[in-house]
Amino acid sequence: MCNCHDNNDQKLAGKGNDASGTQLCDYDISVESRTASFMDLLKRVTEGSPFYQKKFAEAGVDISEIRTLDDICKLPFTNKEELRDAYPLGLQAVPDEEVVRIHSSSGTTGSPVIIPYTKGDVEVWADMMMRCYKMAGLTNTDRIQITPGYGLWTAGIGFQAGTELLGAMAVPMGPGNTEKQLQMMLDLKSTALASTSSYALLLAEEITKRELKDKIHLKVGIIGSERWSPKMRARIENELGIDTYDIFGLTEIYGPGIALDCSLHDGLHYWSDHLLFEIIDPVTGEILPDGTLGELVITTLTKEGAPLIRYRTRDLTRIFPEPCKCGCPFPRIDRLLGRTDDRIKIKGVNVYPGQIEDVILRVEGVSSEYQIILERESGRDSMLFRVEIENADDPENNKLRSRQMNKAFHDFIGVSVDVECVPVGALPRSEKKSKRVIDNREM
Ligand code: ZN
Numbered sequence: 437m438c439n440c441h442d443n444n445d446q447k448l449a450g451k452g453n454d455a456s457g458t459q460l461c462d463y464d465i466s467v468e469s470r471t472a473s474f475m476d477l478l479k480r481v482t483e484g485s486p487f488y489q490k491k492f493a494e495a496g497v498d499i500s501e502i503r504t505l506d507d508i509c510k511l512p513f514t515n516k517e518e519l520r521d522a523y524p525l526g527l528q529a530v531p532d533e534e535v536v537r538i539h540s541s542s543g544t545t546g547s548p549v550i551i552p553y554t555k556g557d558v559e560v561w562a563d564m565m566m567r568c569y570k571m572a573g574l575t576n577t578d579r580i581q582i583t584p585g586y587g588l589w590t591a592g593i594g595f596q597a598g599t600e601l602l603g604a605m606a607v608p609m610g611p612g613n614t615e616k617q618l619q620m621m622l623d624l625k626s627t628a629l630a631s632t633s634s635y636a637l638l639l640a641e642e643i644t645k646r647e648l649k650d651k652i653h654l655k656v657g658i659i660g661s662e663r664w665s666p667k668m669r670a671r672i673e674n675e676l677g678i679d680t681y682d683i684f685g686l687t688e689i690y691g692p693g694i695a696l697d698c699s700l701h702d703g704l705h706y707w708s709d710h711l712l713f714e715i716i717d718p719v720t721g722e723i724l725p726d727g728t729l730g731e732l733v734i735t736t737l738t739k740e741g742a743p744l745i746r747y748r749t750r751d752l753t754r755i756f757p758e759p760c761k762c763g764c765p766f767p768r769i770d771r772l773l774g775r776t777d778d779r780i781k782i783k784g785v786n787v788y789p790g791q792i793e794d795v796i797l798r799v800e801g802v803s804s805e806y807q808i809i810l811e812r813e814s815g816r817d818s819m820l821f822r823v824e825i826e827n828a829d830d831p832e833n834n835k836l837r838s839r840q841m842n843k844a845f846h847d848f849i850g851v852s853v854d855v856e857c858v859p860v861g862a863l864p865r866s867e868k869k870s871k872r873v874i875d876n877r878e879m
Contacts, residue, residue: 477736477745487529515747551688554740564693566601569658579625626653628656629676649676658683684706700760705760706767711734712735712737716748729770731749750776778790782819799841802841808822812876
């Protein structure tokens with residue numbers, strides 16, 4: 437039984453058979469049901485999407501050969517550049533009269549991506565967001581202060597729609613204006629905060645500074661849109677006195693709310709009745725077995741306005757093979773471990789900063805700061821891994837941690853590296869992740 441039953445049964449009783457009364461284990465995520473959705477999707481795009489008609493024709497796809505979910509490997513990937521090239525409405529797969537809204541993802545380079553939504557898409561998104569709230573233990577008695585922005589970029593309105601569907605009270609603040617945020621938080625007794633991690637930290641610091649911790653009523657933070665370190669998470673939780681939940685999503689696929697970690701905080705459950713997740717090798721495109729780290733690829737099983745098939749997110753994660761101990765039947769991905777663009781190739785092995793951070797977490801007494809120096813001598817690559825540790829001046833401890841780091845690299849990433857342990861504070865601090873890697877190999 438999923439944890440939503442214990443929390444919500446009583447409070448949601450009397451709300452009838454509307455969506456807010458549905459429990460997380462009541463959704464149909466059987467292979468049969470998902471296969472049927474997949475077949476519907478293929479029918480919809482072959483009939484209504486000029487974008488996929490062209491793509492499938494170019495790739496020589498014979499749709500009649502696709503009968504099971506596993507056959508998805510016969511379909512081509514969709515990437516972000518293609519979405520940009522479809523600007524403004526080239527992704528639309530339904531007649532104009534069915535489109536009720538558009539959202540857009542910001543592009544630092546080139547055209548933005550425009551995603552049209554149908555009424556059904558908006559409802560599905562709100563339902564997924566509501567499930568996230570339920571997973572975080574929220575009910576219709578909660579008051580959710582929403583600090584992400586409203587507008588073209590999706591975040592705020594998704595949090596809002598989910599709140600209303602749950603029957604909770606939305607406090608639609610949008611970003612900024614910390615003074616007003618704190619006043620509303622106090623006066624309206626907000627119980628949950630929807631926020632980016634950096635804004636949650638800013639609010640937390642302000643609340644600590646003003647000694648307001650005992651006066652606020654927050655119990656839960658739904659935090660997303662950026663990668664945040666376990667250390668930053670702990671600070672937000674301690675300073676606000678809340679439990680936080682990591683929310684995931686991207687504008688191309690609805691927006692935030694497609695996955696959330698449960699109360700055990702061991703990976704994020706994703707809504708597999710609406711979304712099909714695959715993990716691929718970002719270089720070869722080959723599908724990787726569950727448990728292996730790779731690039732997340734998403735197919736929107738039920739989306740109508742702009743369905744996407746095998747969309748390459750460039751996000752790195754893995755699908756957990758085993759069910760979650762919390763009892764929630766939805767499958768899980770690991771927290772996001774970085775972007776495929778950040779790849780470093782060393783001795784023929786692809787290494788990602790997220791993997792390195794993952795390895796660091798496994799060795800006790802090692803801090804979060806590291807530096808990588810790559811050299812090539814007579815055609816051979818070598819990698820020096822410099823990392824800050826506690827008690828670096830104790831030679832015995834230094835040797836032990838070096839050995840442990842070396843073994844962790846070998847076991848979890850599959851490369852052998854030279855490790856140098858330095859005292860905490862010895863490495864340069866930089867905002868930019870890329871500064872952590874110094875590549876002295878000639879290209
Ligand atoms: Zn769980």
